[in-house]
Amino acid sequence: MSSSFVSKRIFSVTILAMVAMQLSCVESVLSLNQTNEYLHHICLNRQGTYKSGGKYERDLNNLIPMISISVLGNVVVFSGDNAAYVKLQCRGDSSTSKCRTCLDTAFSEIRRRCPNNRGRIIWYDNCVLTILTFYTYAEIDYQNHFYISNAKDVSGDTKSFNEKTRALLHRLMEKASSKENVPSKKNYLYATGEESLGKMRLYGMVQCTQDLSIKNCSVCLNWILAKLPKCCNGKQGGRFLSTSCNFRYELYPFVKLTTI
Numbered sequence: 001m002s003s004s005f006v007s008k009r010i011f012s013v014t015i016l017a018m019v020a021m022q023l024s025c026v027e028s029v030l031s032l033n034q035t036n037e038y039l040h041h042i043c044l045n046r047q048g049t050y051k052s053g054g055k056y057e058r059d060l061n062n063l064i065p066m067i068s069i070s071v072l073g074n075v076v077v078f079s080g081d082n083a084a085y086v087k088l089q090c091r092g093d094s095s096t097s098k099c100r101t102c103l104d105t106a107f108s109e110i111r112r113r114c115p116n117n118r119g120r121i122i123w124y125d126n127c128v129l130t131i132l133t134f135y136t137y138a139e140i141d142y143q144n145h146f147y148i149s150n151a152k153d154v155s156g157d158t159k160s161f162n163e164k165t166r167a168l169l170h171r172l173m174e175k176a177s178s179k180e181n182v183p184s185k186k187n188y189l190y191a192t193g194e195e196s197l198g199k200m201r202l203y204g205m206v207q208c209t210q211d212l213s214i215k216n217c218s219v220c221l222n223w224i225l226a227k228l229p230k231c232c233n234g235k236q237g238g239r240f241l242s243t244s245c246n247f248r249y250e251l252y253p254f255v256k257l258t259t260i
Ligand SMILES: *[C@@H]1O[C@H](CO)[C@@H](O)[C@H](O)[C@H]1NC(C)=O
Pocket: 031, 032, 033, 252, 253
């Protein structure tokens, strides 16, 4: 952090660059279908706006490139009035460079999509970037969420497919929020897995942001898993995303599977 930047008085920024990175543990990446699609954004109009070309904008623009991707749960606090709280979560299988690229894309895109909004959120396949005017560390965000389902329906026994999907995601939830997890370890609040379904394979992933406690990760995942029937009934794939936790399942490999 440059000291000239830190010494600016009026502006205050807290960054939680929460990046769960899997350091090794990569299984087969054979037919992995990896993209970084834009998914959704929300402009939080109630949090007000800032002036173009003003100090808030300049400071935020200077700050984003300084977010340290390599430090897990990194928190940087600037003191002052005009606070911006920035939270970044990359998907658990993102490399440092992929996470950085996602952050840069997300920041430039959210400026275009929510010009001058102080509160704004944008989701991509590989990351979610949240910029707010207040501090939400360790809290579950129940307000900002959405789901996407695969357009294709499963053929055959829908009820059994739904049950297997629920069981896989539930198992991953328990893995991600297991008491044995500690913040510095890989797979903290993150889990991937697969299951065979006759001739097909089902792939799943769950993740919470790194500021949540293990307990709250499980609370968050329980909350979104309860949305499964609404979002994904009989669908070949689906995901539910908030700014605190998310899940996804598909019948094709969309994530690097970890081997524990
Ligand atoms: C990759 O994803 C696209 C879009 O979801 C799909 O049409 C395509 O078949 C996938 N490819 C593989 C190899 O799974």
